[in-house]
Amino acid sequence: MARRTALLAFLLGTLAIAAAYASAFLPGDPPRWSAWAMGTGTAVVMVAAMALGAARAGRIGRLKLPFAFVFVVLAGGFAAALALPPEAPGAALFLGLPLRAAIVLIGVGMLPLFVLPVAYALTFDEMTLSEADLERVRRQARALAPNAAVPAIAPETTPVPAEAEAV
């Protein structure tokens, strides 16, 4: 389910970006929605790519939270940059930066660092690759090719049962 949702999100995010590019070919200035579509579509595609890779047995488990957080940071950061008014020269600074610059540089550019790699490490054994997973892959791979690693492109084999999911 999570994998199917991630694939659909990947596709929809890409379509939003395609729409943003297509709008640039229209006569006159690009419509206001194109930047919103580009920003939101990019955030969707990046989070979808992570969810697609992280999904196991159709679930992403505890990773929902960090992925949701990063989506909010990216999409929200782009939205704030697009929507907030320009700062006056004497405006308050945040960590030495005007508000919108701080949102982009520190929010979009740094906050994910404190969440994603940590989530990856903390869930690695459970969600990514446990010792048992590794041993199972090695054992089954040896069973498939007992003497050595099989060639990069294996010879034609009997087709496996049709259970591939398709969007």
Place this chain on the structure above:
Amino acid sequence: MTMAILQTGELPALAQPTIVVVAVVYFAIVAAIGAWATRKTRTASDFFVAGEGIGLLALTLAAMSATLSGFAFIGGPGLVYSVGLGAMFLILPAAVTSSMTSWALAKRMRLLGEVRGLITVPDAIGARYRSPAAQGLSGLAILIAVIGYMATNVLALGLVIDAIFGTGLAWGVWIGMAVVLAYSVAGGILAGVYTDVFQGSLMAVASVLVFVYTLRVGGGMTGISRTLMAADETFLAPFGAMGPVAALSLFFVFGVGSMGQPHVIHKFYMLRDPRKLKWYPLLVTVALLVTMLLYFGVGVAVKSLVVEGRIAPLGTPDDATPLFLLRFTPVLLAALVFSGVAAAIMSTVNSFMNIGAAAVTHDLPVALGLRVKNELFWGRIATVVISIAAAFLALLPGALVAFLGIFGWGLFASTLVPALAIGLNWEGATKEGAVASIGVGLLVTLFFETLAYFEAYRFPTGVSVSGLSLVLSILVFFAVSWLTRGRAASQLDEDVKLVMSV
């Protein structure tokens, strides 16, 4: 997020004794590492994937060094100086990209590499879709992009060597190429990885030190911001002088496209213990962000110094880093950074040499149903031939080299992201979808970049060839895979399916 784009304009002369001595010491260390690695390189696996025998720290620094070229030190700060914060959208995705690539690709590529004995990125495509055509087509795309990228990087290396030693550009190109070639041909990727460890450390240290100096000289971040906000209301606006669509498009291309950079993802094959991937995203993200401090710091500090009248406006934006270093930092630090620039370029060139040679001696023959018998020997020969071709291209007059260099990132992204990042995680993807998306990425990129080069067509503001070709190749991949979905299951070998299920 690779930034193997480079300045092709001349640098100011840097020929000072300290800078020359540090550069000589630096080249001597690289030569020593190359000699050590040569003794350990005995097989094609050693040459192309370091015999699957490197540790986590080496992987981290090698991935970081391959990701960053001289652009991070010279072209990038110049771009910030020119267009303000919009230029940051090229590096902002770094906080996400390593984690994203780890989830989407690292584990599966590493396990597939072990199960199948893979040595190239197109190998993974060939194995995933049981398709020599997909493997060959992606190998061709890599080869085209590699030669262009190498030409621009070698030209930049020639400029740096000329600026330090006063050799003249042509000699700078040939000397630089000879140094990289010597350790790459003899020691293969093993030499590359361990010189990257040295070079990556140098780049990170130099970047942090320079950032500290930019803050000191500019009166802290607050002082720099106040100066810039008073003089130019757009410079520190979130998208700078770029439009929002153009800046966000950079984020998309350099974010999502990072999953298709073969010189980085190829390194997953090399990790000795796949369970060490656990800490890879954290280490490489921190290393990348630290190394990019210089990119931001020099760009904004030099602009603020120009606004304050403390230095004259730059003749060319690429002068930002050399000028700041020579005027505002101790000469030893300047020397370290210039060696760091050479280091960044050389580590990127080495990675390109390796994957280009693998495309010639491995991927293209596989696509034609052939097997090269002595891949180590022919890998070395291919490395020399590709390098010499790139050096000749670099020295061609006119703008051809810049043309060749600009489409590499987009070509890698559009030809590899759908087939790998989606395909290794979706059993419904098909060989037909992979071949179609690689073909579309290749054709769209080459066609529109050629039109742009000859000024026959110009995209509207905000649209880049890289972004458009990446979007089209993803959509084609989904569409063709869906249309041919009935064949998906029969194209998946049991061991590949096993790796995809973990």
